[in-house]
Amino acid sequence: MENFVVSARKYRPATFETVVGQSHITSTLKNAIKNNQLAQAFLFCGPRGVGKTTCARILAKTINCTSLSPSQEACGTCESCQSFSAGHSFNFHELDAASNNSVEDIRSLIDQVRIPPQAGKFKIYIIDEVHMLSQSAFNAFLKTLEEPPSYAIFILATTEKHKILPTILSRCQIFDFNRISVDHIASHLNTIAEREGITTENDALHIIAQKADGGLRDALSMFDQIVSFTNKQVSYKSVIANLNILDYDFYFKLVDHLQSSAGSDALLLFNEVLNQGFDGNHFINGLAEHLRNLLVSKEPRTVSLLEVSENIKQKYLSQSQLCETGFLLTALNLANTCDLNYKNSKNQRLQVELALLKMAHINAAIQLAQVPLANPTDSSDLNKKKTPITKKEVEVKPTAKVTPIEPIASSTSSIIQEAPRPSPIAIPKPLGKSIQINPAHAATGSLLIPSLNDITAIATGVESNEPQLIKGDAQEKIKPEEFYAAWEEYKEKAKAADKINLYTVLNNEPKIEAELITVFVENTALESTLQAEKIELLNFLRTKLRNFNLNLEIKKAVLNHKRRIYTNKDKYAYLLDKNPILATFKDKFGLDLLP
Numbered sequence: 238m239e240n241f242v243v244s245a246r247k248y249r250p251a252t253f254e255t256v257v258g259q260s261h262i263t264s265t266l267k268n269a270i271k272n273n274q275l276a277q278a279f280l281f282c283g284p285r286g287v288g289k290t291t292c293a294r295i296l297a298k299t300i301n302c303t304s305l306s307p308s309q310e311a312c313g314t315c316e317s318c319q320s321f322s323a324g325h326s327f328n329f330h331e332l333d334a335a336s337n338n339s340v341e342d343i344r345s346l347i348d349q350v351r352i353p354p355q356a357g358k359f360k361i362y363i364i365d366e367v368h369m370l371s372q373s374a375f376n377a378f379l380k381t382l383e384e385p386p387s388y389a390i391f392i393l394a395t396t397e398k399h400k401i402l403p404t405i406l407s408r409c410q411i412f413d414f415n416r417i418s419v420d421h422i423a424s425h426l427n428t429i430a431e432r433e434g435i436t437t438e439n440d441a442l443h444i445i446a447q448k449a450d451g452g453l454r455d456a457l458s459m460f461d462q463i464v465s466f467t468n469k470q471v472s473y474k475s476v477i478a479n480l481n482i483l484d485y486d487f488y489f490k491l492v493d494h495l496q497s498s499a500g501s502d503a504l505l506l507f508n509e510v511l512n513q514g515f516d517g518n519h520f521i522n523g524l525a526e527h528l529r530n531l532l533v534s535k536e537p538r539t540v541s542l543l544e545v546s547e548n549i550k551q552k553y554l555s556q557s558q559l560c561e562t563g564f565l566l567t568a569l570n571l572a573n574t575c576d577l578n579y580k581n582s583k584n585q586r587l588q589v590e591l592a593l594l595k596m597a598h599i600n601a602a603i604q605l606a607q608v609p610l611a612n613p614t615d616s617s618d619l620n621k622k623k624t625p626i627t628k629k630e631v632e633v634k635p636t637a638k639v640t641p642i643e644p645i646a647s648s649t650s651s652i653i654q655e656a657p658r659p660s661p662i663a664i665p666k667p668l669g670k671s672i673q674i675n676p677a678h679a680a681t682g683s684l685l686i687p688s689l690n691d692i693t694a695i696a697t698g699v700e701s702n703e704p705q706l707i708k709g710d711a712q713e714k715i716k717p718e719e720f721y722a723a724w725e726e727y728k729e730k731a732k733a734a735d736k737i738n739l740y741t742v743l744n745n746e747p748k749i750e751a752e753l754i755t756v757f758v759e760n761t762a763l764e765s766t767l768q769a770e771k772i773e774l775l776n777f778l779r780t781k782l783r784n785f786n787l788n789l790e791i792k793k794a795v796l797n798h799k800r801r802i803y804t805n806k807d808k809y810a811y812l813l814d815k816n817p818i819l820a821t822f823k824d825k826f827g828l829d830l831l832p
């Protein structure tokens with residue numbers, strides 16, 4: 238098979254005009270050349286592979302060209318241009334500071350600077366990754382940078398602008414290179430493909446561009462690799478196979494499952510993904526990206542943030558119409574939490590599966606949240622009636638069981654079209670447990686989506702409704718001593734991690750009754766500390782105690798009853814509380830308390 242010429246080299250732009258995606262820089266440079274106002278030192282900043290060195294080369298070639306075009310481009314035919322194109326011009330020197338960062342390297346460069354150009358007007362020195370120069374090399378270089386000979390132009394390039402010393406920054410004209418947009422890269426690849434007679438699919442080029450993350454050089458080398466593997470047939474399938482990318486279709490299918498509360502289908506799909514050799518973390522991050530894309534597709538103003546091909550964009554737009562913002566936000570939040578927990582988890586697969594199951598339950602939870610608002614008196618009735626939701630019920634019709642409320646519920650959903658939906662107040666849960674959602678939100682009635690705290694509550698509440706799906710039927714009975722030991726262990730972990738607030742709140746001894754933990758907290762600060770930790774903590778306790786029905790309730794309380802009794806006065810007050818006759822006794826005998 239014929240090897241494809243490395244397109245990064247072959248199609249390296251030779252004129253300002255052909256530089257991809259950096260027109261703000263090339264036009265400034267051309268203007269400076271035209272007006273003869275070229276700085277002697279430039280700093281080119283920006284991510285790798287976006288054209289910094291390329292622009293430096295073009296600049297060098299252009300200012301040495303003997304017959305510039307009217308649009309300030311190098312002619313490409315004069316002697317100077319030809320020696321540049323052949324790569325042996327003496328007027329261009331490149332130093333890679335990543336590998337040559339010693340004082341000696343800089344000294345030999347400075348020695349070269351002293352020699353004027355033999356042909357042409359300017360000598361250009363580019364120092365790549367200039368932030369890697371050692372301190373002493375920097376110092377040696379500074380003097381030359383302060384007083385350069387008139388024929389010398391320095392271009393310092395860096396991917397890490399913040400590491401450049403202010404003394405250098407102040408002496409340079411600074412250019413910030415952009416990440417190149419996916420569209421720009423894809424269309425550039427398309428141009429090359431056309432010239433080389435390569436068959437491509439638009440989706441395929443977009444995937445390569447996305448994977449390159451703004452770097453044209455990376456995109457080109459991936460493109461080369463795929464062209465040679467596929468014998469000039471760059472299809473979507475071949476690209477995702479070669480770049481080890483999970484097919485978009487997986488995520489579209491997955492969100493369909495999650496939307497229709499088909500948790501087990503989601504698990505099977507995840508299994509399929511694992512069997513294809515992808516890892517769980519990769520998968521959950523891809524899902525988060527997908528959900529983000531759906532979110533931005535919901536609003537006409539943010540659709541432009543979607544960096545995908547037209548074909549896939551249409552798919553996003555239509556799927557986003559089927560998803561409620563509340564669903565997307567909650568799912569995104571769950572994916573994010575899963576990603577954070579993933580690395581530390583002993584059972585990583587379970588982490589992802591749990592997240593998927595919770596996501597599959599979001600819609601049911603949101604729906605339930607709306608019911609009591611429509612008719613609050615019915616909620617107790619609902620509590621008695623409702624058994625844990627199974628997948629089937631949800632799939633068939635989530636509200637089918639609560640017939641008296643159904644008309645109201647469906648009228649609520651029709652309101653969604655024109656007006657913000659009423660905020661959820663309380664999510665009834667089986668067996669009289671209920672999650673309270675910030676009543677302040679309910680009072681305003683104007684929130685379209687639940688707040689983050691509410692979402693956390695929904696997410697946690699949801700999970701305990703679904704023990705069968707998570708871990709089979711067997712939930713172990715909770716032994717108080719085991720629970721307190723686990724609690725203690727978590728507390729110590731918080732202490733070891735220097736989470737002082739968390740440690741303080743965990744120090745408030747919790748109550749455990751059946752499967753409900755109650756923690757009393759003194760103030761709102763501690764309450765929100767615990768609220769923020771709730772999912773983590775529950776995950777830990779549920780796993781530790783092998784009971785996935787376990788839930789946690791935070792109650793605010795003035796912890797008077799817990800006050801320790803120190804003084805005699807305290808003791809008297811305590812006893813008096815237990816037996817009021819004591820007061821009469823004290824008065825009758827004229828007794829007094831010891832100080």
Ligand SMILES: [Zn+2]
Binds near residue numbers: 312314318319
């Ligand atoms: Zn020329």
